[in-house]
Amino acid sequence: MTTTTRIARHHYDVVVIGAGGAGLRAAIEARLAGKKTAIISKSLFGKAHTVMAEGGAAAAMGNVNSRDNWQVHFRDTMRGGKFLNNFRMAELHAKESPQRIWELETYGALFDRTKDGKISQRNFGGHEYPRLAHVGDRTGLELIRTLQQKIVSLQQEDQREFGSYDARIRVFSETTITELMLDGDRIAGAFGYYRESGEFILFEAPAVVLATGGVGRSYKVTSNSWEYTGDGHALALRAGATLINMEFLQFHPTGMVWPPSVKGILVTESVRGDGGVLKNSDGKRFMFDYVPDVFRKQYAETEEEADRWYTDPDNNRRPPELLPRDEVARAINSEVKAGRGSPAGGVFLDIASRRSSDEIRRRLPSMYHQFKELADVDITAEPMEVGPTCHYVMGGVEVDPDSGAAFGHVRGLFAAGEVSGGMHGSNRLGGNSLSDLLVFGKRAGGHAASYADGLDARPRVAVNAVEAAVETALAPLQRDTGESPYTLQQDLQAVMGDLVGIIRREGELADALVRLAELRERVAKVSAAGGRRYNPGWHLALDLRNMLVVSECTAKAALERQESRGGHTREDYPAMEPKWRQVNLVCSLDGDTVQLTRKPLPKMRPELIGLFDRAELAKYLTDEELADFDALVADAGEADNR
Amino acid sequence: MSAKRQFRIWRGDETGGDLQDYMVEVNEGEVVLDVIHRLQATDAPDLACRWNCKAGKCGSCSMEINGKPRLGCMTRMSTFGDDETVTVTPLRTFPVIRDLVTDVSFNYVKARETPAFAPPADVAPGDYRMQQVDVERSQEFRKCIECFLCQTVCHVVRDHEENKQAFSGPRYFIRAAELDMHPLDTKTDRKEYAQAEQGLGFCNITKCCTEVCPEHIKITDNGIIPMKERVVDRRYDPLVWLGSKIFRRGETPQTSVTTARPGTATSGSARGGLHSHSGGSHDPRAEAQAQRGVNWDREVPHPTAPAVDDRGRLPLTELTFDRAAAPSPFGDDVTFPLPPEHLNFAHPEQDKH
Ligand SMILES: Cc1cc2nc3c(=O)[nH]c(=O)nc-3n(C[C@H](O)[C@H](O)[C@H](O)COP(=O)(O)OP(=O)(O)OC[C@H]3O[C@@H](n4cnc5c(N)ncnc54)[C@H](O)[C@@H]3O)c2cc1C
Ligand code: SF4
Ligand code: SF4
Ligand code: FES
Numbered sequence A: 001m002t003t004t005t006r007i008a009r010h011h012y013d014v015v016v017i018g019a020g021g022a023g024l025r026a027a028i029e030a031r032l033a034g035k036k037t038a039i040i041s042k043s044l045f046g047k048a049h050t051v052m053a054e055g056g057a058a059a060a061m062g063n064v065n066s067r068d069n070w071q072v073h074f075r076d077t078m079r080g081g082k083f084l085n086n087f088r089m090a091e092l093h094a095k096e097s098p099q100r101i102w103e104l105e106t107y108g109a110l111f112d113r114t115k116d117g118k119i120s121q122r123n124f125g126g127h128e129y130p131r132l133a134h135v136g137d138r139t140g141l142e143l144i145r146t147l148q149q150k151i152v153s154l155q156q157e158d159q160r161e162f163g164s165y166d167a168r169i170r171v172f173s174e175t176t177i178t179e180l181m182l183d184g185d186r187i188a189g190a191f192g193y194y195r196e197s198g199e200f201i202l203f204e205a206p207a208v209v210l211a212t213g214g215v216g217r218s219y220k221v222t223s224n225s226w227e228y229t230g231d232g233h234a235l236a237l238r239a240g241a242t243l244i245n246m247e248f249l250q251f252h253p254t255g256m257v258w259p260p261s262v263k264g265i266l267v268t269e270s271v272r273g274d275g276g277v278l279k280n281s282d283g284k285r286f287m288f289d290y291v292p293d294v295f296r297k298q299y300a301e302t303e304e305e306a307d308r309w310y311t312d313p314d315n316n317r318r319p320p321e322l323l324p325r326d327e328v329a330r331a332i333n334s335e336v337k338a339g340r341g342s343p344a345g346g347v348f349l350d351i352a353s354r355r356s357s358d359e360i361r362r363r364l365p366s367m368y369h370q371f372k373e374l375a376d377v378d379i380t381a382e383p384m385e386v387g388p389t390c391h392y393v394m395g396g397v398e399v400d401p402d403s404g405a406a407f408g409h410v411r412g413l414f415a416a417g418e419v420s421g422g423m424h425g426s427n428r429l430g431g432n433s434l435s436d437l438l439v440f441g442k443r444a445g446g447h448a449a450s451y452a453d454g455l456d457a458r459p460r461v462a463v464n465a466v467e468a469a470v471e472t473a474l475a476p477l478q479r480d481t482g483e484s485p486y487t488l489q490q491d492l493q494a495v496m497g498d499l500v501g502i503i504r505r506e507g508e509l510a511d512a513l514v515r516l517a518e519l520r521e522r523v524a525k526v527s528a529a530g531g532r533r534y535n536p537g538w539h540l541a542l543d544l545r546n547m548l549v550v551s552e553c554t555a556k557a558a559l560e561r562q563e564s565r566g567g568h569t570r571e572d573y574p575a576m577e578p579k580w581r582q583v584n585l586v587c588s589l590d591g592d593t594v595q596l597t598r599k600p601l602p603k604m605r606p607e608l609i610g611l612f613d614r615a616e617l618a619k620y621l622t623d624e625e626l627a628d629f630d631a632l633v634a635d636a637g638e639a640d641n642r
Numbered sequence B: 001m002s003a004k005r006q007f008r009i010w011r012g013d014e015t016g017g018d019l020q021d022y023m024v025e026v027n028e029g030e031v032v033l034d035v036i037h038r039l040q041a042t043d044a045p046d047l048a049c050r051w052n053c054k055a056g057k058c059g060s061c062s063m064e065i066n067g068k069p070r071l072g073c074m075t076r077m078s079t080f081g082d083d084e085t086v087t088v089t090p091l092r093t094f095p096v097i098r099d100l101v102t103d104v105s106f107n108y109v110k111a112r113e114t115p116a117f118a119p120p121a122d123v124a125p126g127d128y129r130m131q132q133v134d135v136e137r138s139q140e141f142r143k144c145i146e147c148f149l150c151q152t153v154c155h156v157v158r159d160h161e162e163n164k165q166a167f168s169g170p171r172y173f174i175r176a177a178e179l180d181m182h183p184l185d186t187k188t189d190r191k192e193y194a195q196a197e198q199g200l201g202f203c204n205i206t207k208c209c210t211e212v213c214p215e216h217i218k219i220t221d222n223g224i225i226p227m228k229e230r231v232v233d234r235r236y237d238p239l240v241w242l243g244s245k246i247f248r249r250g251e252t253p254q255t256s257v258t259t260a261r262p263g264t265a266t267s268g269s270a271r272g273g274l275h276s277h278s279g280g281s282h283d284p285r286a287e288a289q290a291q292r293g294v295n296w297d298r299e300v301p302h303p304t305a306p307a308v309d310d311r312g313r314l315p316l317t318e319l320t321f322d323r324a325a326a327p328s329p330f331g332d333d334v335t336f337p338l339p340p341e342h343l344n345f346a347h348p349e350q351d352k353h
Helices: A021-032 A070-080 A087-106 A139-162 A231-238 A286-290 A293-298 A303-309 A325-337 A357-363 A365-375 A432-454 A463-478 A485-499 A506-524 A536-560 A623-641 B032-041 B105-113 B132-142 B149-153 B170-181 B190-197 B208-212 B219-235 B238-246 B284-291
Strands: A007-011 A014-017 A037-040 A169-172 A175-183 A186-194 A200-204 A207-210 A249-256 A277-279 A347-350 A384-393 A396-398 A413-415 A583-590 A593-600 B003-013 B016-026 B062-065 B068-071 B086-089 B096-098
Touching: A014 A021, A014 A186, A014 A231, A014 A432, A021 A037, A021 A139, A021 A207, A021 A432, A070 A087, A087 A139, A087 A432, A139 A169, A139 A432, A139 B105, A139 B132, A175 A200, A175 A231, A175 A463, A175 A536, A186 A207, A186 A463, A200 A463, A207 A231, A207 A432, A231 A396, A231 A413, A231 A536, A231 A583, A249 A325, A277 A286, A277 A325, A286 A325, A325 A347, A325 A384, A357 A365, A396 A413, A413 A432, A463 A536, A485 A506, A485 A536, A485 B032, A506 A536, A536 A583, A536 A593, B003 B032, B016 B032, B032 B086, B062 B149, B068 B149, B068 B208, B105 B170, B132 B170, B132 B219, B149 B170, B149 B208, B170 B190, B170 B219, B190 B219, B208 B219
Parallel strands: A007 A200, A014 A037, A014 A207, A037 A169, A207 A413, B003 B086
Antiparallel strands: A175 A186, A186 A200, A249 A384, A277 A347, A347 A384, A583 A593, B003 B016, B003 B096, B062 B068, B062 B086
């Protein structure tokens, strides 16, 4: 019986679920605010997904081009997200990311430097100026290691002060949260299990920060690890919070497609920033054919101009290889579909013929290393074979932009990082995620701490909720009639990859929903062999229901949104539709079923919308919105004349 | 292009276990981790194994493949012969949890003990100025993905549980080196700390750690040796060292720098003149533990510090070293086989199975 199950209990002020960039930054902030903080992670400390980020962290520090500032960064972000971003989040992000990056240096980070000793910044798709702070091509590793070491240094302070490293901040690694505990509509804690032993653990805490990352494991070709099963998304839904923008998934245009074992692993965008070009099987540099009208002005029309840009960016337009990644993904997809792909179904990314071998090795050291070791491909000698790979989910928990507090009917729940939605709109610019983690991680941690302060009574965890959670967790082990979780995962990946992939159609999406409903039945009966100690089959069985509900959100929202925008491409509605720009699709859970509602986007403040050209806005806004904008400009003009 | 291959994988937990044979399909271009995943999806759904990135970036999938510590995701199947059996075992230095998963908390304990970056008090965030050439030395060490392969291969702890308390291991020597070389770090005694608290003296530069590092960090040449150099100047000053030989046991003059850690005041008399056979620890707890071994009353030679040149530096780099291979972990003046009564080898727990 469940009552005999042993459960370790812990009391904390703030529980942070996730030890990636967002989680660690949130925990640091909560601890600095004096709160007793727990960090929970499915993998070991320092191994979260953030280590995989390569290219860099975007922050308008203006170290390389002094014309860069937060307004330009804000504009790029909105443009990249096709104006569907929550403008306030984009604004906070653009304003605060330089401080967050500089702060990392005080924690011990060592970024690459410019000649005058400042943090060096590199070019990246969608950013007008060189903006990405980087360390070779292992920026994510630097970020997470720095935050990890900062946490250790806080623990050392606590050790000196209280005699225990764990006095105020403790890391629970290899621990998975399966359920959030509620007291009415308030968060009361979180329930989960230690992966190592299979024993259960209950955190009692008034405030929980979700920083669990993304959902990519639902796709077959993905750059994401096993951790990315959408746990945070699902936990939030079940606790009464809402998700937005779930139809928008980023497919990285340049994942490796050959050899098979490394399928899905990313080739960083900096290969393109550093001179790499995309070619089809005819050897043609095809990106020139795919520059959309909205970007026509900024991108070169001839190879000569494009090539001059690398050395003289002020007087030349940029090469089309540096278009935002969804444009690149779509272009590659079209080339492959037109029969001009590489043997393995991708296209060629060629840097070997464009830069000297020494230069490639110096500028892209870990890229070089990775290809050499994994695939025995020498990127300095031959082109790579790349294709679209599921990479990042723009959608996530709908939050208050300033505090990261989840919307819906739950209090005490916060979200930051990839698991939160809104910041990136319909498409994320490369490098904007790492700075997003820092900016909103800090905010969520800080606000979770002050929320915990403001409570006069601590919410209580109900005994029957714990019993129910135990029962759900043990169920797959106690059944031996169901299917293997691995089979179910493969089937789910097939449905999502084939029917809700990079290019979508109404019929396929409807079909996907039917199949997901079937899968739901099968997942409810999944059984896992073996015991409770470090049993990956059991862990996957528990993750499946999260993957499923999140996939349902994606499929439903994708079917609803009848236009193409950013990370959502409908073959049957190929154009961007200004009317749809005003709408966020919000998912919530009613019992077991996913509900979809439409919600208008918040209206941008005048001084922010004033940062854009009318000609540019005309591509995104409805006529009424444009009229408002004209009125605004006229008012401002009058004010100037007065 | 796919063929059946023979795998032997250690299955079990801390109570014991053994190698189990599997025949499994292997496709062209695959790595060992792919094969393990295939096994999980077919014959062995509960086979425990850590992994995350599958790209050699996170350092989760450390295991011993045909006896060599390696990353499962970076070991291509094509590196084995067509009918070679591939044997996969968990990291030997750390206690097994289950199958290929070991308890690596040792490393996190050591990480916590290593003093953190000490930022300059008078430089505001955003005003940090450093030259690329100056950060590069530390950046090499920050490439570390914490796979702990170097920790598991190092003979000082590999079969010597008793050394674990006093020895932090190569991963944390390079962490200390990284901070020592950080242009703006304000703590000035990183080297001394490494010697006094991290057990740097145990290391006799066998370079096994450098050999296994998947990030190709030159752990010994660029990290450990420079860290030893200045300390060596003092600690292994030839004259002092000679002096220590003619003092009576228990009166060995201590030339080590003292520890700054409160609460572990060490007194000279508690230390004695004996050394654990692996190197010059002067942590009394470690000494005591070390001596509980099989034949610990045998006086173990003082750790042989390689001779220093006339500038008081070790003439050691991988290029100019006077021997073809790394120095013997037993000391350069030892010939093999050793007479059994001179052995002080304690059979560690994990060797039972
Ligand atoms: C290959 C690759 C390259 C990238 N390159 C870049 C780049 O160059 N620039 C950029 O800005 N972005 C990049 N990104 C995106 C960026 O790395 C991620 O979006 C970001 O790291 C997400 O961080 P996070 O803190 O939200 O979550 P993560 O770092 O993914 O951490 C999630 C954490 O939550 C934990 N967790 C999840 N579920 C549970 C649960 N149920 N219980 C307990 N813990 C749980 C996990 O264990 C983990 O610790 C890249 C992504 C990938 C995959
Ligand atoms: S060089 Fe030193 S740290 Fe490295 S394996 Fe040898 S003894 Fe251990
Ligand atoms: S130094 Fe190398 S071998 Fe050691 S933990 Fe780091 S990456 Fe692994
Ligand atoms: S899985 Fe990350 S290093 Fe092998």
